[in-house]
Amino acid sequence: MAKKMQTFKIAGSPVYVGPSALEELRYNLTTLFVNKESVFILADENTDKHCYPLLAGMVPQMERAYKIVIPAGEDHKTLATCEQVWNQMAVAGANRKSLLINLGGGMVSDLGGFAASVFHRGMEYVNIPTTLMSMIDASLGGKTGVDLYSLKNQIGLFAPPAAVYVWSGFLSTLPHRQLLSGYAEMIKHALIADADFWKRLIRIPMAVVSSWDDQILEAIRIKAEIVNADPLEQGSRRLLNFGHTLGHAFETWSLRNDKSPLTHGEAIAMGMICEAYISYRIAGLSHSDRDELVRQILLNFNHYKIPTTAIDELVEITNYDKKNQKGRTMLTLLRNIGHAVEGQQCEPAIIRESLFRFTDFGRLTE
Numbered sequence: 001m002a003k004k005m006q007t008f009k010i011a012g013s014p015v016y017v018g019p020s021a022l023e024e025l026r027y028n029l030t031t032l033f034v035n036k037e038s039v040f041i042l043a044d045e046n047t048d049k050h051c052y053p054l055l056a057g058m059v060p061q062m063e064r065a066y067k068i069v070i071p072a073g074e075d076h077k078t079l080a081t082c083e084q085v086w087n088q089m090a091v092a093g094a095n096r097k098s099l100l101i102n103l104g105g106g107m108v109s110d111l112g113g114f115a116a117s118v119f120h121r122g123m124e125y126v127n128i129p130t131t132l133m134s135m136i137d138a139s140l141g142g143k144t145g146v147d148l149y150s151l152k153n154q155i156g157l158f159a160p161p162a163a164v165y166v167w168s169g170f171l172s173t174l175p176h177r178q179l180l181s182g183y184a185e186m187i188k189h190a191l192i193a194d195a196d197f198w199k200r201l202i203r204i205p206m207a208v209v210s211s212w213d214d215q216i217l218e219a220i221r222i223k224a225e226i227v228n229a230d231p232l233e234q235g236s237r238r239l240l241n242f243g244h245t246l247g248h249a250f251e252t253w254s255l256r257n258d259k260s261p262l263t264h265g266e267a268i269a270m271g272m273i274c275e276a277y278i279s280y281r282i283a284g285l286s287h288s289d290r291d292e293l294v295r296q297i298l299l300n301f302n303h304y305k306i307p308t309t310a311i312d313e314l315v316e317i318t319n320y321d322k323k324n325q326k327g328r329t330m331l332t333l334l335r336n337i338g339h340a341v342e343g344q345q346c347e348p349a350i351i352r353e354s355l356f357r358f359t360d361f362g363r364l365t366e
């Protein structure tokens with residue numbers, strides 16, 4: 001990537017991307033510390049350990065922010081954790097003129113964005129994403145929220161951040177499994193909107209990529225275009241939900257049943273496999289595109305083994321999907337690689353069929 005910083009506008013928020021994004025933050029914070037009554041920084045236990053020292057080293061004002069540290073992991077993306085954040089902010093005197101800085105992955109920005117947006121009916125927050133997932137997807141576009149009994153993002157708001165600062169330097173401490181998780185959403189961006197980006201992505205094996213800067217810019221550009229066309233998800237923003245009806249079902253099921261649950265990206269990767277099969281069945285995706293997608297995902301992700309007895313619960317979980325209308329399951333599907341369509345009604349029997357084939361993997365590409 002060019003050394004120069006790139007700026008996007010997503011759902012009205014400025015998004016600064018590149019090596020000098022944190023210089024921009026340092027500059028902006030100088031004003032914010034004067035104008036805001038107090039500044040809070042939210043981290044989880046890992047981003048506190050790995051990312052906060054880097055940030056404080058580059059942005060000395062950070063030392064003056066009140067730090068709140070929450071436990072890491074999706075199982076803590078709950079109202080109970082929000083309550084801890086609200087309590088700490090209240091005791092420290094936060095009000096509507098305070099600022100919350102979210103330093104972390106999507107768990108921190110989803111929860112922190114929600115917590116800030118309802119505290120005193122709304123205080124500003126900014127995102128500093130530290131995972132690939134949050135740099136290209138979660139920190140952008142203003143979807144905030146928490147899970148309810150492991151059902152994904154059931155409680156939340158559209159509430160865009162005041163600004164986002166994307167610096168890929170934080171990836172140096174990110175575990176490979178988490179990098180891979182972000183790669184799944186990057187694949188998704190390419191599949192729904194840009195066949196050339198897909199070709200560029202699959203040309204280089206993920207394991208040998210040394211810098212993600214160019215891919216991060218391309219993925220942010222795709223997210224920006226889709227969100228800006230429909231920030232409140234009345235229609236076309238649902239394109240970003242490809243892989244998520246089944247993906248969220250796998251994620252919820254895994255949170256409830258596995259000791260080491262799937263990451264969001266791993267779940268979405270499995271969801272994309274099932275939804276590619278459904279796209280082939282009802283949306284005109286060719287079997288060669290379907291097979292290319294399945295092959296590419298399995299090059300990078302392990303096949304998630306679920307027993308056939310899990311299928312009823314997985315189908316039941318899809319009933320909570322936010323895209324559903326009038327009790328009907330509505331999916332985002334692929335017509336071709338690089339072109340998705342939203343609002344595709346799908347009978348539960350087809351969802352069930354995709355899951356049966358998923359458990360008996362060879363049959364997915366029959």
Ligand SMILES: NC(=O)c1ccc[n+]([C@@H]2O[C@H](COP(=O)([O-])OP(=O)(O)OC[C@H]3O[C@@H](n4cnc5c(N)ncnc54)[C@H](O)[C@@H]3O)[C@@H](O)[C@H]2O)c1
Nearest residue numbers: 046050072105106107130131133137138143170173174264
């Ligand atoms: N709002 C949106 O538009 C949107 C988009 C995509 C995903 N999401 C949500 O984001 C969440 C997933 O986000 P995620 O994949 O970033 O997971 P995450 O925030 O849970 O982070 C993954 C793990 O990596 C650790 N970590 C983060 N940055 C690190 C770093 N630089 N070095 C070392 N460890 C680090 C975290 O502590 C955590 O253990 C899910 O809840 C998903 O639903 C939201």
Ligand SMILES: O=C(O)C(=O)C[C@@H](O)[C@H](O)[C@H](O)COP(=O)(O)O
Nearest residue numbers: 137141143152153237240241244322
């Ligand atoms: O930004 C969006 O819009 C997305 O759908 C991005 C998804 O990758 C992300 O997982 C999002 O949180 C899903 O939202 P939901 O409305 O399906 O809960």
Ligand SMILES: [Zn+2]
Nearest residue numbers: 185244264268
């Ligand atoms: Zn997602």
